[in-house]
Amino acid sequence: MFSKLFPERLPSTWRLGLLLAVLMACSTALCITVAGWAMKQNLSSIARAVVLDDLGEYAVLYNRNGLKEIKDVFAAGGHENDQAVRITSSDGRVLFEQIPAAVAGYRWPDNAAANLQPSQTLLITVEHDRREQQLLAGCQVLKDGNILWFGRTDAEDRAYVEHIRDDLWLAGLVSTVFMLLPLWWFVRHVLRPVQDMMKSTHKLAEGSTDARLVAPDAVPELQAFASAFNAGLDRIDALTSELQSANDNLAHELRTPLARIRGNLEIHHDHSENAVARDAAARGMEEIDRAADLVQTILTTRAGEHKALKLHLESIDLGELLTDLHELYKAAADERGLQFTLQAPESRFVLLDRQRMNQAVANLLDNAFAYTPHGGAVTLELATTDDHTRILVRDTGPGLSATDLTKVWQRFTRGSAASANTPGMGLGLSLVRAIATAHGCQTGCRNRDEGGAEFWIDLPAGDLLNAQPPSSHPAIMQ
C-alpha cells in the first residue's frame, strides 16, 4: 500500500525509517493537540472559578467596610501582579483602580453591569489590542450600587500549556528514537540476510555451483527458506555430479570394448598379406574411430545441455583461435574450390575452454563446408564491439528452410538441403549449442539476404569477457 509513496530505488531501510518517523511525528502532534485542548478547557474553568471566588471575597470586604477596606487590603501589599481590581460607580465613573502593568491596556466594558441585580455576577472575556493574552473580567453590583470589577489575564495558563507542550514534544522525540529499534532489528535480521542471500544467488547465476545461502542472524522464516533452497541446490549438485560420473562410466564402458576390437583389427591388418582382408580391417578401424567419436559427441552434447560439462577455463585470444582454425581449414577449402576468408581484426582475450570452443567453431565450419557447393565462399568472422563479441560463420550454400531455422540446433536433425553425400549425423550443431550453453553463450542462425546461411555464437557480455591476466591459474568450472 505504501509502495507508491517512495522512489523506486530507495532501499527499504530508508522506506521503513521514513514511514516510522512520519507516523511518530503525526501521532505526537495529535497527542499534543488533544492534550492542549483538554488542558485549555480545564484551565479556563479553573480561571472562572478563581475570578468568581476573588470577586466574592472583594465584594464581602467592600460591603462590610466600604472602599476603605479595599484600599487597606491593597496597601498591605502581596497582591498578585496579573490580577486587577477596580470599582466604578453605576454611571461608569472609576472610584478605585488597582491595575498592575501586566494587566494594563485592556478596555474594560462600560455598561456591562447595567442590567445586573445586586450580588449578581457577570464574566466577560476582554481582548487586548496588541497582546495575545486575554483578560477574564468579572463584575458584581455592590450593596451601594457601585460596581466591583475583578480581572485576571491567562498569561500564567498559557505559559503552563506551552511548558507542557514542550515536554510532550521531547517525549515524542524520545519515543521516536525507541521506535527506531524495530528498524535496527529489521535491518539486522531481515534486510541484511536478504542482501547476503542476493549476493549468493548472483554467484549462482554466474555459474559457481558451490555458492549457498547463509543467514545465521536471520529471522526463522528466512533461515527456513535458505535451508530449503540449499537443499534444492544440493540435490541439483548431486544430480549433476551423478550425470557427470554416469557419462564417464558410459564412456569407459563403451570405449574399452571398442579399444579391444580395434586392437584385434589392427593386429589382423598388420599381419595379413591379403589386400582385401587388409582393406576390410582398415574400414573396420575407421568405423570404430567414428563410433568412438560419436559416443564422445553424444556425451558432450548431453552434458553441455544440462550444464554438467566440465570446462577447463583459460584466458584465450579469440582472434588467434580463429586464425589457427582458418589456417587448419584453408587447405581443405582450396581442395573443395571454396573461397575461405577470415575477418578477425584484433585480439580479444576471453575466458573459455580452448578445446571446446575450438570444437564448436570447427563444427560450424564443418557444417558450412558440407553445405557450400564448389565455387562458393565461407567466411569466418570475429565481430566485436565494446561489450559484445560474436563469432560468425557465413556460407553461400542453399540456406535454411523455415523448419531448419527452428530445428537445426536439435540432436539428429539434418538440414533439409542435406544429401546422401553430406557427411554427419546431425549432431554437429547440437554439439555447438551444448558447448555454447556450457560457456553461457548464445547461438543463432539466419538466412542471409545475399543467399546462404549465417551461424553465430554470442559470448556473454559479463564476466567471461573480462580478460584475465595470462598468469592467472586456469579455473576448473564444473
Place this chain on the structure above:
Amino acid sequence: MHGQIRCRRLNAVQHALTNAMHLLLVEDDPELARQTTIWLSEAGHSCTWREKGGAALIALGTEAFDAVILDVGLPDMDGFTVVEQMRARGFGLPVLFLTARDNVTDRVRGLKAGGDDYVTKPFAVEELMARLEALQRRSGITPATSARTLGKWTLDPIKRRLRHENESVELQPREWMLLEVLLANEGRILTKKFLLEKVWDIRFDPGTNVVDAMICRLRRKIDAPGVPSHLQTVRGKGYVLQAVS
C-alpha cells in the same frame, strides 16, 4: 588373476631410431594388455604386465623400467594416485596414461599428478608407439635425430624451406611443423589424431578432411613428379613419411 607376461624380443629392432625399452604395463583389461604386449614385442620392446596399481608400485621397486604405460581406471586405485605415489617415492621415469575418459579436465589432472602423456581408448598402435618414443627421446634415452634431408631436398629450418641446388620451396609455418613431426617419426605411421594434436593442438576430429588436405598440399610441395611420394597414406591407419623413397 595376477597376470604377468614377459615379452621376449621376437623381432629385431624394427625402427632405426628406436632403442629397445623395458616397460611396465599397468592395465586391468586382460585383452588390451595382451594386444599391447604383442605390439610392444613386435616393436622390439619388452614389458612387465601388472593388473593393479599396488602391484605396479611393488614391481617398480624390484625391476628397472624405462617407462610406464598406465591405465587410469584401475580396480584398486586410479592411475593418477599411482603416479603421485610413484613420484613421491622418487621414481622419475616417464609415464604414459591410457584412458577411456576423454576430456581436458582429466588430461590436466593426469599431467598435474606427474604423468607425461595421454592416450585415449580406442587408440591406434602407431599412436601409442609414437608417444612412447617421444617420451623416450624427451627423457634423453635416445637423442633426437630427425633427418635433415628429404629425398633430394636439404632442410633449412631457420628459413623454413627446402633447398636443392637452385630450387627452393617455402613452407607455411604449419606445413613446416607437420613436416617436422613426420620427420621426427620417420618411417612410422602417424594417425590423424596424433598429427592434429602435435601440429594444431586439436584434440577432436573435425568432420572436414583437414589433415588429408594439408597432407596433399605438403605432398605437392615436396614430391618430385614421376617418383613415388615420400608421404604415403595408409588406409585406416594414417600417414607415413619416408625420407628416402
